[in-house]
Amino acid sequence: MTASSVLTPERNRPALNSIADCIGHTPLVQLSRLFPGRDIYAKLELMNPGGSMKDRPARHIIEKGLADGILNQDTHLIESTSGNLGIALAMVSRLYGLRFTAVVDPKITKTNLNIIRQYGANVDMVSVPDAAGGYLQTRINRVQELIQTVPGAYWINQYANELNWQAHYHGAGTEIADSLDQLDYLFAPVSTTGSILGISRRLREKFPLLQVIAVDAVGSVIFGAKPGPRELPGIGASRVPEIFSPAELQQVVHVDDLASVAGCNTLLEQEGIFAGGSSGSVIAALQQLLPELPESARIAVILPDRGDRYLDTVYDADWVKTLRRS
Numbered sequence: 195m196t197a198s199s200v201l202t203p204e205r206n207r208p209a210l211n212s213i214a215d216c217i218g219h220t221p222l223v224q225l226s227r228l229f230p231g232r233d234i235y236a237k238l239e240l241m242n243p244g245g246s247m248k249d250r251p252a253r254h255i256i257e258k259g260l261a262d263g264i265l266n267q268d269t270h271l272i273e274s275t276s277g278n279l280g281i282a283l284a285m286v287s288r289l290y291g292l293r294f295t296a297v298v299d300p301k302i303t304k305t306n307l308n309i310i311r312q313y314g315a316n317v318d319m320v321s322v323p324d325a326a327g328g329y330l331q332t333r334i335n336r337v338q339e340l341i342q343t344v345p346g347a348y349w350i351n352q353y354a355n356e357l358n359w360q361a362h363y364h365g366a367g368t369e370i371a372d373s374l375d376q377l378d379y380l381f382a383p384v385s386t387t388g389s390i391l392g393i394s395r396r397l398r399e400k401f402p403l404l405q406v407i408a409v410d411a412v413g414s415v416i417f418g419a420k421p422g423p424r425e426l427p428g429i430g431a432s433r434v435p436e437i438f439s440p441a442e443l444q445q446v447v448h449v450d451d452l453a454s455v456a457g458c459n460t461l462l463e464q465e466g467i468f469a470g471g472s473s474g475s476v477i478a479a480l481q482q483l484l485p486e487l488p489e490s491a492r493i494a495v496i497l498p499d500r501g502d503r504y505l506d507t508v509y510d511a512d513w514v515k516t517l518r519r520s
């Protein structure tokens with residue numbers, strides 16, 4: 195890193211008004227131990243107060259909805275979520291006194307489920323897998339039932355909601371653009387694709403030649419691959435999101451669960467960064483592509499959530515033994 199090429203971060207922020215004001219302004223950290231001699235930065239979205247980058251769309255959607263009068267104190271928010279958006283919506287709903295029901299599936303970790311409940315949200319658990327072998331469609335069907343029957347119901351619909359990508363455009367996208375004066379590659383994991391699209395749309399305004407690499411799970415159907423078993427929550431999807439825009443992404447790397455676990459362990463051992471499963475997927479994808487990328491390339495990676503939620507999975511040797519090599 196040269197002093198001129200990374201702009202000075204802001205310091206001495208004034209006292210904040212609420213936990214919502216603590217969302218964002220996450221650190222950008224050079225991964226110089228894991229990738230010596232390379233110019234690689236990690237955006238630590240795991241340092242958001244709810245523990246993940248999903249705090250950003252939760253806050254943006256709720257605050258904009260309240261400001262526009264679409265949401266009010268009689269609103270009951272409903273969303274299908276594999277965990278992180280559920281936690282984020284539960285936190286921001288609690289702050290603004292809104293009711294919230296998270297529609298979840300059995301793949302949610304026990305810890306995430308407990309966190310959502312601690313914030314005071316309702317949990318509605320589906321149990322029957324969909325045709326693709328996941329639970330996404332079953333969860334969406336359950337949401338459709340709830341929006342017909344729950345008074346004041348409002349479906350966040352993260353897979354189709356334009357505010358999803360816009361939250362990341364104004365959030366991590368703007369923050370990375372403000373921190374760097376050069377950027378060649380962005381690596382980010384995908385599920386709704388809101389974060390990769392929002393961040394890259396903002397970054398391309400400053401770095402028009404930016405190459406955007408999506409990191410998806412083996413077994414996810416987002417990029418047209420066949421559905422298959424996958425165990426890590428957060429990354430991948432069993433249906434194609436409405437907001438998906440493949441022409442904006444230059445390449446996709448599919449990473450299996452075991453490689454993601456290895457990526458998490460490497461990140462922890464080399465950098466002391468304790469991150470969730472999809473962060474490990476990003477590190478594995480980067481390790482795979484790095485030999486093909488120019489030595490001088492500057493790369494940013496997104497690390498979406500914290501590792502403590504994965505103590506019973508990614509960081510549990512018995513759980514890891516149950517994973518299949520793809």
Ligand SMILES: Cc1ncc(COP(=O)(O)O)c(C=O)c1O
Pocket residue numbers: 246248278279383384385386387388389390427428429470471472473498499
């Ligand atoms: C841990 C984790 N990684 C990656 C993603 C993918 O983000 P997006 O839905 O913005 O594509 C999510 C989304 O829930 C997530 O929770």
